[in-house]
Amino acid sequence: MMDALIFVLAGAFATATPLLLAALGELVVEKSGVLNLSVEGMMALSAAIAFMVTLQTGSHLVGFVAGGLSGALLATVFAVLVLGFMANQVAAGLAVGILGLGLSGLLGRSFEGMTLPGLGKIALPGLSDIPVLGRILFTQDVVVYAAIAATALVAWFLYRTKAGLTLRVIGENPNTAHALGMRPVGVRFLAILFGGVMAGFAGAYASTVLTPLWSQDMIAGRGWIAVALVVFGTWRPGRVAVGAYLFGAVSLLGLALQAMGIGIPAQIMTCLPYVLTIVVLVAISADKVRVRLNAPAALGESYRPAS
Amino acid sequence: MLMASGSTPVPGVPSASLLRLENISKNYGSLVANDKVNIDIRPGEIHAVLGENGAGKSTLMKMIFGVTQPNAGTIYWKGQPTEITSPARARALGIGMVFQHFSLFETITVAENISFTVPGDIRELSQRIRAASEAFGLAVEPDALVYKLSVGERQRVELVRCLLQEPSLLILDEPTSVLTPQAVEKLFVTLRMLSDRGIAILYISHKLEEIRALCHSATILRHGQVTGQVDPREETSHSLAKMMVGRDIPRSAHAEARPDGKVALRVSGLSTRERDPHAVNLQAVNLEVRHGEILGIAGVSGNGQQALSRYLSGEETLPVARRGEIEILGDAVGHLGPAERRRQGLSFIPEERLGRGAAPGLSLTDNMLLTAHRLGMVSRGFIRKRVRDDHAERCIREMDVRCGGSGANASSLSGGNLQKFIVGREMMLRPKVMVVAQPTWGIDIGAAAMVRQKLIALRDEGVSILLISEELEELFEISDRMAVMFEGRMSQPVRTRATTPERIGQMMVGLFEASDEMAAEAAQ
């Protein structure tokens, strides 16, 4: 029983890491006022490319770089549509997402079923010897730690730096920001690019570390969970991280319960993140003030610089 | 590009001019917004730019502030030809601007807002904000979140923000449209203080009295061209208006109302609890409008007028149990939506013409269908296009709407013409009660006069009209009785002919009691 619990809790961090990485990227994008629904597609493409590159080079690091770049590439296509051609953000996100999924399948068929070596776990000296907690918290791979650091960095950036303040106000009102001499299009482009890179890392982690065995439909809806997480965490990095670990634990709990022969259908556990997201969304949306203080006011609206 | 840092005046120029525009032109496609405009402003000068909406005032300001660039002509800053390529560039030169629609972000603090234009550490900046707000008599709290501030407070934040950049030129775009008469006086004190310190002020307005009271010089624009450059202190409002409009102002002459005493629209004890805790709540508002009279509602914007108009139009509704708080012709209608209230004989002209009173992007025929569909335009759920088009064309003809035919897009019409169309459409519904909000805001004087005449004509036919307006002149011109809104409360109404703008001004800052007594006296 205890072992199963430790397995769930320790595994939750790794399971949650791709969700967290992608969600942090999407959080920054949404804070700038852009809704990018192509996370699933960006993750899928970068998972394939990272897998391919890691397979060729044998280096996870190079694989991650390739994953990040491919995420950025698709994000650029999205940015050109949304910022350059002022396309509807929902439609553009779906378009780029579908493109990413298609390309992922196209590239991935050549290494269907192949495997990669995983990434070693780093036991933090001293801390990992703490009973129970040491195995849960301090014996993880490097990306898990990096994702936690990324959460802190994103929070620091958004709420403690001038650039973060600029990004947030552009998400509130790009027209006013422009009138004050800020460059909404440029800032949004960078934010979208960041979102792409993070989704790329998330895809790379999923295919080269978490389950280093290529299969079609590798991402399996995790991009959508990342989008949901941003809402679930009410656009706050810390809460998004908590949500990610919660979702990670829930999905593993299903497996653990099944292993123990407790008869909760796995599908119910898989549904839980989606149901919880709807519940949170309903809870925050009804309160207009709370929505105004957290959700970017200009989310989803096209912006065109006045001439 | 020449830098303006060499700010020494060019030798040979008799008096150092701060900003000089030479033959500035700007066109958007075929539309000429500014045509060879020349203006010269010296340090310490308060210079008015006067013109109707669409005369090219805001385009001109945008070019001076670097939001957009001229197609032709040269801007001289401190004697040097200068390209003002962006607002940041303008600010670096020493040009500050307070926009008509404030450029503040709501979810962050005052100090954070100011930090975008005044660099520096937030804590140190807060100190400077406090110091400046004391020095200029502009009370501002640097740590307050902007969404909690009133309109007046927000304007003070904008002003402080500009002043912290130590500008040599300050541009103010219709600064008094959101202020009480008393606050306007205070603002003028501050502006004169700035002028004495050598700061030049470009003051955009269409309020002639203010310009005569404040400004040293004035440039009048019409259709993008300069039609006069005068000393407003030596002009009358009438002569200024003539330059602005190009002809004598038509006035609607009318007799006093003869209400028959029966109440057509009654609001009793209407209180609201807005979901947004910072919106203005209505507090036990009472009012009665009789057949054949115009009741004017005065007040500084943001004191609950918008909520009142939404609750009257049915865009916001009351729970069924409280439906009696609003009555039309004796029927409780508080729970009904706009369409049902229209059927009860109400029609409503909202303050936003494009986007609310008419849908942009749709033709005038479709906009006719918007509210007038029950005039036989729909049968069994299907649109009868002939009936719809006939009504649209009749409305255009009768109201003299200048447009490219009934198929013209609503957004292609000028504000005045669109307003005439909307008024015409709502009149076609043969209303018993009409609620009208800011009917002449920002439209040309000719159209405004026509709209006011139509309202009087309706009144004389026995329609009861509730007129919500920020323009005291308009209220005094056409309303029979007036009440004032302040922080969601409604004063007792007074007879227009028995009161003065000064008394109404007092009521606009909440001094209801004194006025109520006077009203009671006047009513006797």
Next chain:
Amino acid sequence: MSFLGFTVLSRTETSPLALLAVPLVTVVLSIITMVVMFSALGADPGVVLYSFFIEPLSSSYNLGEVLIKASPLILIAQGLAIGFRARVWNIGAEGQLIIGAICASLLPIFWSDSESAWMLPGMIVVGALAGMAWAGIAAYLKASFNASEIIVTLMLTEIAKQVLYYLLTGPLRDPSGYNFPQSVMFPDAGLYPTFGGDGVRANLSVIITLVVTIGCWIFVTRSFAAFRLMVGGVASDAARYAGFSQRRAIWMSLLIGGAAAGLAGVGEIAGPIGKLQPILSPGYGYAAIIVAFLGGLHPVGIFFAGLFMALVYVGGDIALVSAGIPASAPVVFQGLLLVFYLASYFFVRHEVRRVPQDTRLRGAA
């Protein structure tokens, strides 16, 4: 906003020529990109083009395949477009399709030896109602709590997939099916009649789609209800002022979309599939969004866009065999279509003009 001597202006009137040119340009650009991509992958572009666009039209069997793939796409897209015009973003047609199919399948699964003529009409009604109900959750949460329908419909799709898996591994599994996650085969009374000759699988769904398309066309162009929805989409304040209920628009948009998707779900299980199984649609719910946009949110445009998209699906299957083109090729093509469409649609609303030299800003003299 001028760039290299060009300036972008908003059009006040949309140009009808551009409206027609956009889908054509989109298709041509997508095909060119596709050909370049496959040449790079080593396939013969001629063969690819032939397999994708000619072969699907070359036999009555293939033509029938195009029709049965086009009908769910068109059906769903017609429903979604009505909502999209009202700016109600139902992104979860896939989930509504699944729930519609599940509920409709209960009839033939529980009465698996029935020969009743009421079976099919029953399935159609149940499927449409179930799709409506599933979309209705999003409508309720949007109308009552202002919860984004984009997120809710997306989440509901993922939930619907799990519901389907759960039912197929448990209550609805064929007891004599060797533990495969699928239901019993439906009786003939629960299958759409086919037409067009031996072996051709075109079925009743095609007729239903035609009827729905005509119905939508009349609704959109003539009815006052569609006008109200459209005003709600282009100018919500004006709709509110006119008294067109926003709640009603949300409910109507989502219910129509849900009904259409549910109906499409019935078309799948009562059509080519003939039972309930884990994969009910190759992403019709998402592809229909592309069809709706590609068709300019207009019923007639959607009809042709749906046929074209179906051609791509069938052509993809053929190219898989004849040119060794991977199965995900049609998905890439779909993505390209929407990307190019969104980019070229820009020119419907904007025009790019050369700024005449003489009026351009001259540098400081």
